Amino acid sequence: GAVVSQHPSRVICKSGTSVKIECRSLDFQATTMFWYRQFPKQSLMLMATSNEGSKATYEQGVEKDKFLINHASLTLSTLTVTSAHPEDSSFYICSARGSAGTGYEQYFGPGTRLTVT
Amino acid sequence: RKEVEQDPGPFNVPEGATVAFNCTYSNSASQSFFWYRQDCRKEPKLLMSVYSSGNEDGRFTAQLNRPSQYISLLIRDSKLSDSATYLCVGLNNAGNMLTFGGGTRLMVKP
Numbered sequence: 001g002a003v004v005s006q007h008p009s010r011v012i013c014k015s016g017t018s019v020k021i022e023c024r025s026l027d028f029q030a031t032t033m034f035w036y037r038q039f040p041k042q043s044l045m046l047m048a049t050s051n052e053g054s055k056a057t058y059e060q061g062v063e064k065d066k067f068l069i070n071h072a073s074l075t076l077s078t079l080t081v082t083s084a085h086p087e088d089s090s091f092y093i094c095s096a097r098g099s100a101g102t103g104y105e106q107y108f109g110p111g112t113r114l115t116v117t
Numbered sequence: 118r119k120e121v122e123q124d125p126g127p128f129n130v131p132e133g134a135t136v137a138f139n140c141t142y143s144n145s146a147s148q149s150f151f152w153y154r155q156d157c158r159k160e161p162k163l164l165m166s167v168y169s170s171g172n173e174d175g176r177f178t179a180q181l182n183r184p185s186q187y188i189s190l191l192i193r194d195s196k197l198s199d200s201a202t203y204l205c206v207g208l209n210n211a212g213n214m215l216t217f218g219g220g221t222r223l224m225v226k227p
Contacts, residue, residue, distance in 0.1 A: 043219040104208050108160040
C-alpha cells in the first residue's frame with residue numbers, strides 16, 4: 001500500500017515553455033501533498049504544501065505564480081512550472097500523506113527530472 | 118540554526134559493521150520523527166517511524182532522545198545494499214512537517 005505515482009518521469013523542454021507534473025496517490029486518499037525540489041548532491045527542499053481543496057502554502061522564496069499547484073482531488077495534485085528557464089532544471093518530487101488517523105508518514109513519488117534547454 | 122541537522126558524512130564502514138548517526142532538531146515541540154533512505158537519483162523511501170522513545174525493525178534501530186533533542190539511527194551488520202543517504206524529518210504536534218535534514222551518506226564497503 002501507500003503508492004504514489006508521478007508523471008512524467010523525465011521531461012525536456014525549451015526555455016519559456018510550461019511543464020505540468022502530476023502526482024497521484026494510487027491506493028489511499030492524500031489529504032496533504034508536498035512538492036519538493038532537489039538539485040544534484042543537495043538536500044530535498046520543500047517548495048509548497050497543498051491540502052485538498054485549498055490553496056497551496058508556499059515556502060519562502062518560492063514564486064507561487066511560477067510554480068502553480070493544484071490539488072483538486074484527494075488523489076491528484078499537479079505542479080506546473082510556467083515559463084521554465086534553465087535554472088529550473090532539477091529533480092521534482094512529490095509526496096503524499098493521508099489524514100491524521102492514518103499516521104503522518106509521507107510517501108514519495110518516483111520524481112520527475114526536468115531539463116530546460 | 119537549521120530546524121533539523123545531520124552530519125553529511127560520508128560514513129565509510131566495512132560490511133558487517135555497526136554504524137550509528139544522529140539527527141538533531143531545534144523545535145522542542147516536535148512529536149514524531151521519520152527516517153528515510155534515498156538512493157542516488159531516486160526518491161526517498163520511508164525506513165522507520167519514531168513516535169515515542171524508539172523503534173526497532175530488524176537490523177535497524179531508531180531512538181529518540183527528547184532531553185537532548187536528537188534521534189539516532191543504528192544499523193547493525195551493515196550490508197552493501199545499505200549504502201545510501203539517510204534523511205530524517207520531524208513533525209510538530211500540529212502535524213506540520215519540519216524540514217528534512219540534509220542527509221547522512223553511508224557507504225558500506227566489502
